[in-house]
Amino acid sequence: MAYPELHWLPTDPAWPQRLAAVEGAGWAEFVGLARTRLDFLATERLDRALRRRFPGAPEGSGTSPLRLALLGSATLAHLQPALRIAALRRGFGLAIHENAYGQYLQELFDPGSALHRSRPEAVLFALDTPHVLGAGAGLGERIGHLRRCWRLARALCPGPVIQQTLLPSIVPRLGANEHRLDGSPAAAVARLNAALRTVADEEGVDLLALDEQAARDGLDAWHDPALWHRAKQEVRPPAAPFWGELALRLIAARRGGSAKCLVLDLDNTLWGGVVGDDGVEGIVLGQGSAEGEAFLEVQRYVRDLAARGVILAVCSKNDEANALAPFERHPEMLLRRDDISCFMANWQDKAANLRAIAGTLGIGLDSLVLLDDSPYERAQVRAALPMVLVPEVPEEPALVPRLLAEAGYFEAVAVTGEDRARAAQYQANHARVALRGGAPDLGAYLASLEMRLSWRRFDRLGLARIVQLVNKTNQFNLTTRRTSEAEIAAVMADPEAVGLQLRLTDRFGDNGVIAVVIARREVAQTGVDLDIGTWLMSCRVLGRTVEDATLAVIAGEARRLGAGGLRGTYLPSEKNAMVASFYDRLGFRLIRSDAGGAKRYRLDLAAFTLPETAITVIAEDADTPASASA
Amino acid sequence: MDETELLQTLSAIVAEACGHDRLTLTRASTAAEVKGWDSLRMVMVIVAVEERFGIKMRTREIDRLKSVGDFVDLIRGRMAAAKG
Numbered sequence: 001m002a003y004p005e006l007h008w009l010p011t012d013p014a015w016p017q018r019l020a021a022v023e024g025a026g027w028a029e030f031v032g033l034a035r036t037r038l039d040f041l042a043t044e045r046l047d048r049a050l051r052r053r054f055p056g057a058p059e060g061s062g063t064s065p066l067r068l069a070l071l072g073s074a075t076l077a078h079l080q081p082a083l084r085i086a087a088l089r090r091g092f093g094l095a096i097h098e099n100a101y102g103q104y105l106q107e108l109f110d111p112g113s114a115l116h117r118s119r120p121e122a123v124l125f126a127l128d129t130p131h132v133l134g135a136g137a138g139l140g141e142r143i144g145h146l147r148r149c150w151r152l153a154r155a156l157c158p159g160p161v162i163q164q165t166l167l168p169s170i171v172p173r174l175g176a177n178e179h180r181l182d183g184s185p186a187a188a189v190a191r192l193n194a195a196l197r198t199v200a201d202e203e204g205v206d207l208l209a210l211d212e213q214a215a216r217d218g219l220d221a222w223h224d225p226a227l228w229h230r231a232k233q234e235v236r237p238p239a240a241p242f243w244g245e246l247a248l249r250l251i252a253a254r255r256g257g258s259a260k261c262l263v264l265d266l267d268n269t270l271w272g273g274v275v276g277d278d279g280v281e282g283i284v285l286g287q288g289s290a291e292g293e294a295f296l297e298v299q300r301y302v303r304d305l306a307a308r309g310v311i312l313a314v315c316s317k318n319d320e321a322n323a324l325a326p327f328e329r330h331p332e333m334l335l336r337r338d339d340i341s342c343f344m345a346n347w348q349d350k351a352a353n354l355r356a357i358a359g360t361l362g363i364g365l366d367s368l369v370l371l372d373d374s375p376y377e378r379a380q381v382r383a384a385l386p387m388v389l390v391p392e393v394p395e396e397p398a399l400v401p402r403l404l405a406e407a408g409y410f411e412a413v414a415v416t417g418e419d420r421a422r423a424a425q426y427q428a429n430h431a432r433v434a435l436r437g438g439a440p441d442l443g444a445y446l447a448s449l450e451m452r453l454s455w456r457r458f459d460r461l462g463l464a465r466i467v468q469l470v471n472k473t474n475q476f477n478l479t480t481r482r483t484s485e486a487e488i489a490a491v492m493a494d495p496e497a498v499g500l501q502l503r504l505t506d507r508f509g510d511n512g513v514i515a516v517v518i519a520r521r522e523v524a525q526t527g528v529d530l531d532i533g534t535w536l537m538s539c540r541v542l543g544r545t546v547e548d549a550t551l552a553v554i555a556g557e558a559r560r561l562g563a564g565g566l567r568g569t570y571l572p573s574e575k576n577a578m579v580a581s582f583y584d585r586l587g588f589r590l591i592r593s594d595a596g597g598a599k600r601y602r603l604d605l606a607a608f609t610l611p612e613t614a615i616t617v618i619a620e621d622a623d624t625p626a627s628a629s630a
Numbered sequence: 631m632d633e634t635e636l637l638q639t640l641s642a643i644v645a646e647a648c649g650h651d652r653l654t655l656t657r658a659s660t661a662a663e664v665k666g667w668d669s670l671r672m673v674m675v676i677v678a679v680e681e682r683f684g685i686k687m688r689t690r691e692i693d694r695l696k697s698v699g700d701f702v703d704l705i706r707g708r709m710a711a712a713k714g
Contacts, residue, residue: 238681
């Protein structure tokens, strides 16, 4: 029986030997082992080794394990290893609480239950189809049951609540027109799955679309009625690794762990043939040939990814003029030069070019996905830069869009206006960098940008973007505290709290909301201070003194709230070293630091002059009291 | 595939499913003698055997298994039936 394979991950013939030698190995080796194509038995073996080696918090992972509640009404134990290994693949640990068999509702209701005591940071409802159908007499009652479950989960978990759509495991009684049969369970499943799309949005619940995956793979790949009767396993064990992927993608997306940039090879990836040899006229692309249409479809898929916020880059071993020629002259090209935020065509090795791309775009190497038809290049990049995501690419171009979709690197849970404008913003960044080359000094360059920083307090309109920015910003982020829409709404309603969203525009365009600050009024013995719990900024606007202008805004808010000083915190993470001395640079005084690298600061506003910047600060709602803006 | 080979393959599957480094099963072996080979692990063994040999075993046949020898006979029977 076929099962859904992790077909984008490479196989490693030496995997059994590597696993045998893994006793005492470091976290990175475990991550490496997880980043190969594993079937369910290999997944279980790796999970056993992982738990032997790291029984508690995994040292070296940089974070404590994420606490996940896995709630269901049938057997889920066989899915746990797949969840842990899918998290490992993304570099973090997972501590799972699974409800006692059949007791998820009792545990949700009982504040003293093991579920409540486990303090979950994410809740995943993996309810089996017969159970949900049994939870009510009609669609309304069943949806009502789910809503109640979600609200209970929301009350005990600040992080994402995820609902698995129902596996369409029930066969029809009538036939193709099953929907005409009153009381048909198969039709009820279809209606429930359709309704979930709306209801889950209303409740802020993310869906794990198991129904759609089963439609792609075939129900038999996911479900075996004999195993359901034998062991109450709704998802059959061979599908567990893929199921774990689907779940962890959603969790990672909420934590800002999705990839940001698709790096494209050119020859035999975006078109057939080698442009340097065959010429622009000779490459295979476009209507009229089966292969040409398949490559066109690859380009269409990639362009649609860009339209919803994925940054595109090119990394090709080519003379630049040859590489650019199809973008400029081939009539069938769907991707244009303007769609590519960073274009690297030269004869250097790809690892060096990928470093340059990450540097130019101001994102981490682990945010890059390389699409390259050459097994040689893929292997080289994997060896040199193991953090870059490098999928196996089918030789048949017609299969490439599905590869990218199933690999799930760019999983997203919301689409904001900023996402859609991102490519243009990175493009404009290039123009700015080019201008920097021409301006005589940095100060004059910054002045020539005519920057305007307009800020407003948190509002409903900005909610999705605020949450997204807080959860995906890794480098310029003082405390790396993640958040949810509910928490942001709480800040809006709290008169003692200040939530700021800051937008930067300049002569090249609108950068969108690029910084977020969350601070709280604190009364101490020494007086009233404003304590900055969250301060983060998009790396797109680094090196432009936006942080200095932001400090002026924060100081203004502090005075409004009657605070005489600011307090700041730096919490080190794996990725935020760039702001380790940020508060020192701004003139804050270090008041405490601990062995783990966390630091507390204070700034006395009375004895402090704000730095001058070339940025015009515009308060969009400064005249509105905080309480009224909420 | 002869019987020795089949026993070796089955041993490897059971070892992997039950978390042992290696295992040598004989026709006389039973699940009770193998540490960890409980009903949940048995599901894993069944699924892995079906994938490995390209067969589908019936619920009733599985429930009747008393020893590894029975299991080997069942696999061989199903493989022969699959060849037609």
